[in-house]
Amino acid sequence: MTSFPDCWHAVALAADIRTKPLRILFSGQPVVLFRSSGEIAALQDRCPHRLVELSTGKVVGGEIECPYHGWRFNAAGACTAIPGHAGDIPGYRVPRYRTVEKDGVVFLAKGDPNGAPYLHCAEGQNIILRLVRSSTRSTLIDTAENILDATHTHFTHKGLLRGLSTRRQRVRVDISGGPGWVEACYTGEEHQDGLISRLLEGARVKTIGRFRSPGIAELEYWGPKGLVLATTFHLRQAAEDQVDGIGCLIGPRNGILDHLKSYAFRPMFRIALEQDRRVLTSASRNATYWPGATPVVGPLDFLRRSIEAILAGTLPPVAEKPETTYIDL
Ligand code: FES
Ligand SMILES: [Fe+2]
Incomplete structure (x- = not known):
């Protein structure tokens, strides 16, 4: 499983962590999140005593209490109470993770990343932000590619993101990249017939997938x-065959109409997510029958090799040589 130890990873919505602890999977391992003096604490979800899930216990005074013998651990992971023991508390510890909360999203890091986490592509601008959570049986690369893949919308999201007709437009695609990023910029697609586009969007000048x-x-x-x-989607391989995501839906804040639109957008977006989840789950299930099979990178899969390179920690091929191509979209 690819892991970037010194990065912030968006792992949960702050609104989902109230009085009860929350268990998540992070790089294949359970982590318990809970509130401690206004902050969010993250510990390995395993009591060092008999390995019980701490997340099945409760939060008492900002500390997490194991449901088995009541040992308690503070936000730093130090054992603070062993009920019934009269002497000093031995220095038992649970491994902890660093956390930071930004605009309702909880970020977690294994190491010690520099600076604040990146949340979305319109940071610092006057926007409306809505958050969604998703979990899909898939791989990180397949899920990321799915979000950025313009060509599947004709089939997977017919009527919603695309019109019902089979009419296509010739569009120009410019693909560029650099260390840790790659993007495809689509121009020449004047309008979209899909329901979401018709309700929420006017003329379109360009679309960027990054x-x-x-x-x-x-x-x-x-x-x-x-x-x-x-939309900015934070994806991570939570377990071997599970990709968890936190999505930011972003629109400019121009008045009450935009508020109404943002409420309409989220339910429609959820439908699109469900449609994608169906195909990704189908691919993931099917892949188990052919464990060695590698997917074909077709002529329209512009980003696949670059995403693979980025996930492997190398420079995407288009960083050296940007590409321009034309497709019927
Ligand atoms: S197993 Fe957690 S206190 Fe004993
Ligand atoms: Fe999709």
Whole structure:
């Protein structure tokens, strides 16, 4: 499993961590998240005593209490209480993770990353932000590619993201990249017939699909007056065959209408997510019958090799040589 130890990873929505602890999978290992004096603490979800899941216990005074013998651990992972023991507490510890909360999203790191985490592509701008969570049986690369793949929308999301007709437009695709990122910029696609586009969007000037390490897939829809709609999805391989995601849905804040639109967008977005989940799960299940099989990288799969390179920690091929191509979209 690819892991980037010194990066921030978006792992949960802050709203999902209230009085009860929350168990998540992080790089294949369970982690318990809980609130401790206003902050969010993250510990390995395993009591060092008899290895019980701490997340099945409760939070008492900002510490997590194991449900078996009541040992307690603070936000730093230090054992603070062994009920019934009269002497000093031995220095038992549970491994901890660093956490930071940003605009309702909880980020976690194994190491000690520099700076604040990256949340979305319109940071610092006057926008409306809605958050969604997803979990899919898949691989990180397949999920990221799916989000950024413009060609599947004709089939997987017919009617929703695309119109019902089979009509296509010739569009120009410019693919560029650098250390840790790759993007495809689509121009020449004047309008979209899909339901989401018709409700929420006017003329379209360009669409950008971008991947950033460690697992961020983002889409930007630009109109003549600027950014119209964007999504930034933080993906991570939670377990061998499970990809968890935190998605930011972003629209400019221009008044009450945009608020209403953002409420309409989320349910429709959830439908699109479910449609994608179906195909990704189908591929993942099917892959178990042919464990050695490698997928074909077709002529329209512009980003696959670059995402693979980024996930392997190397420079994407297009960083040296940007490409331009034309497709019927
Ligand atoms: S197993 Fe956790 S306190 Fe004993
Ligand atoms: Fe999709």
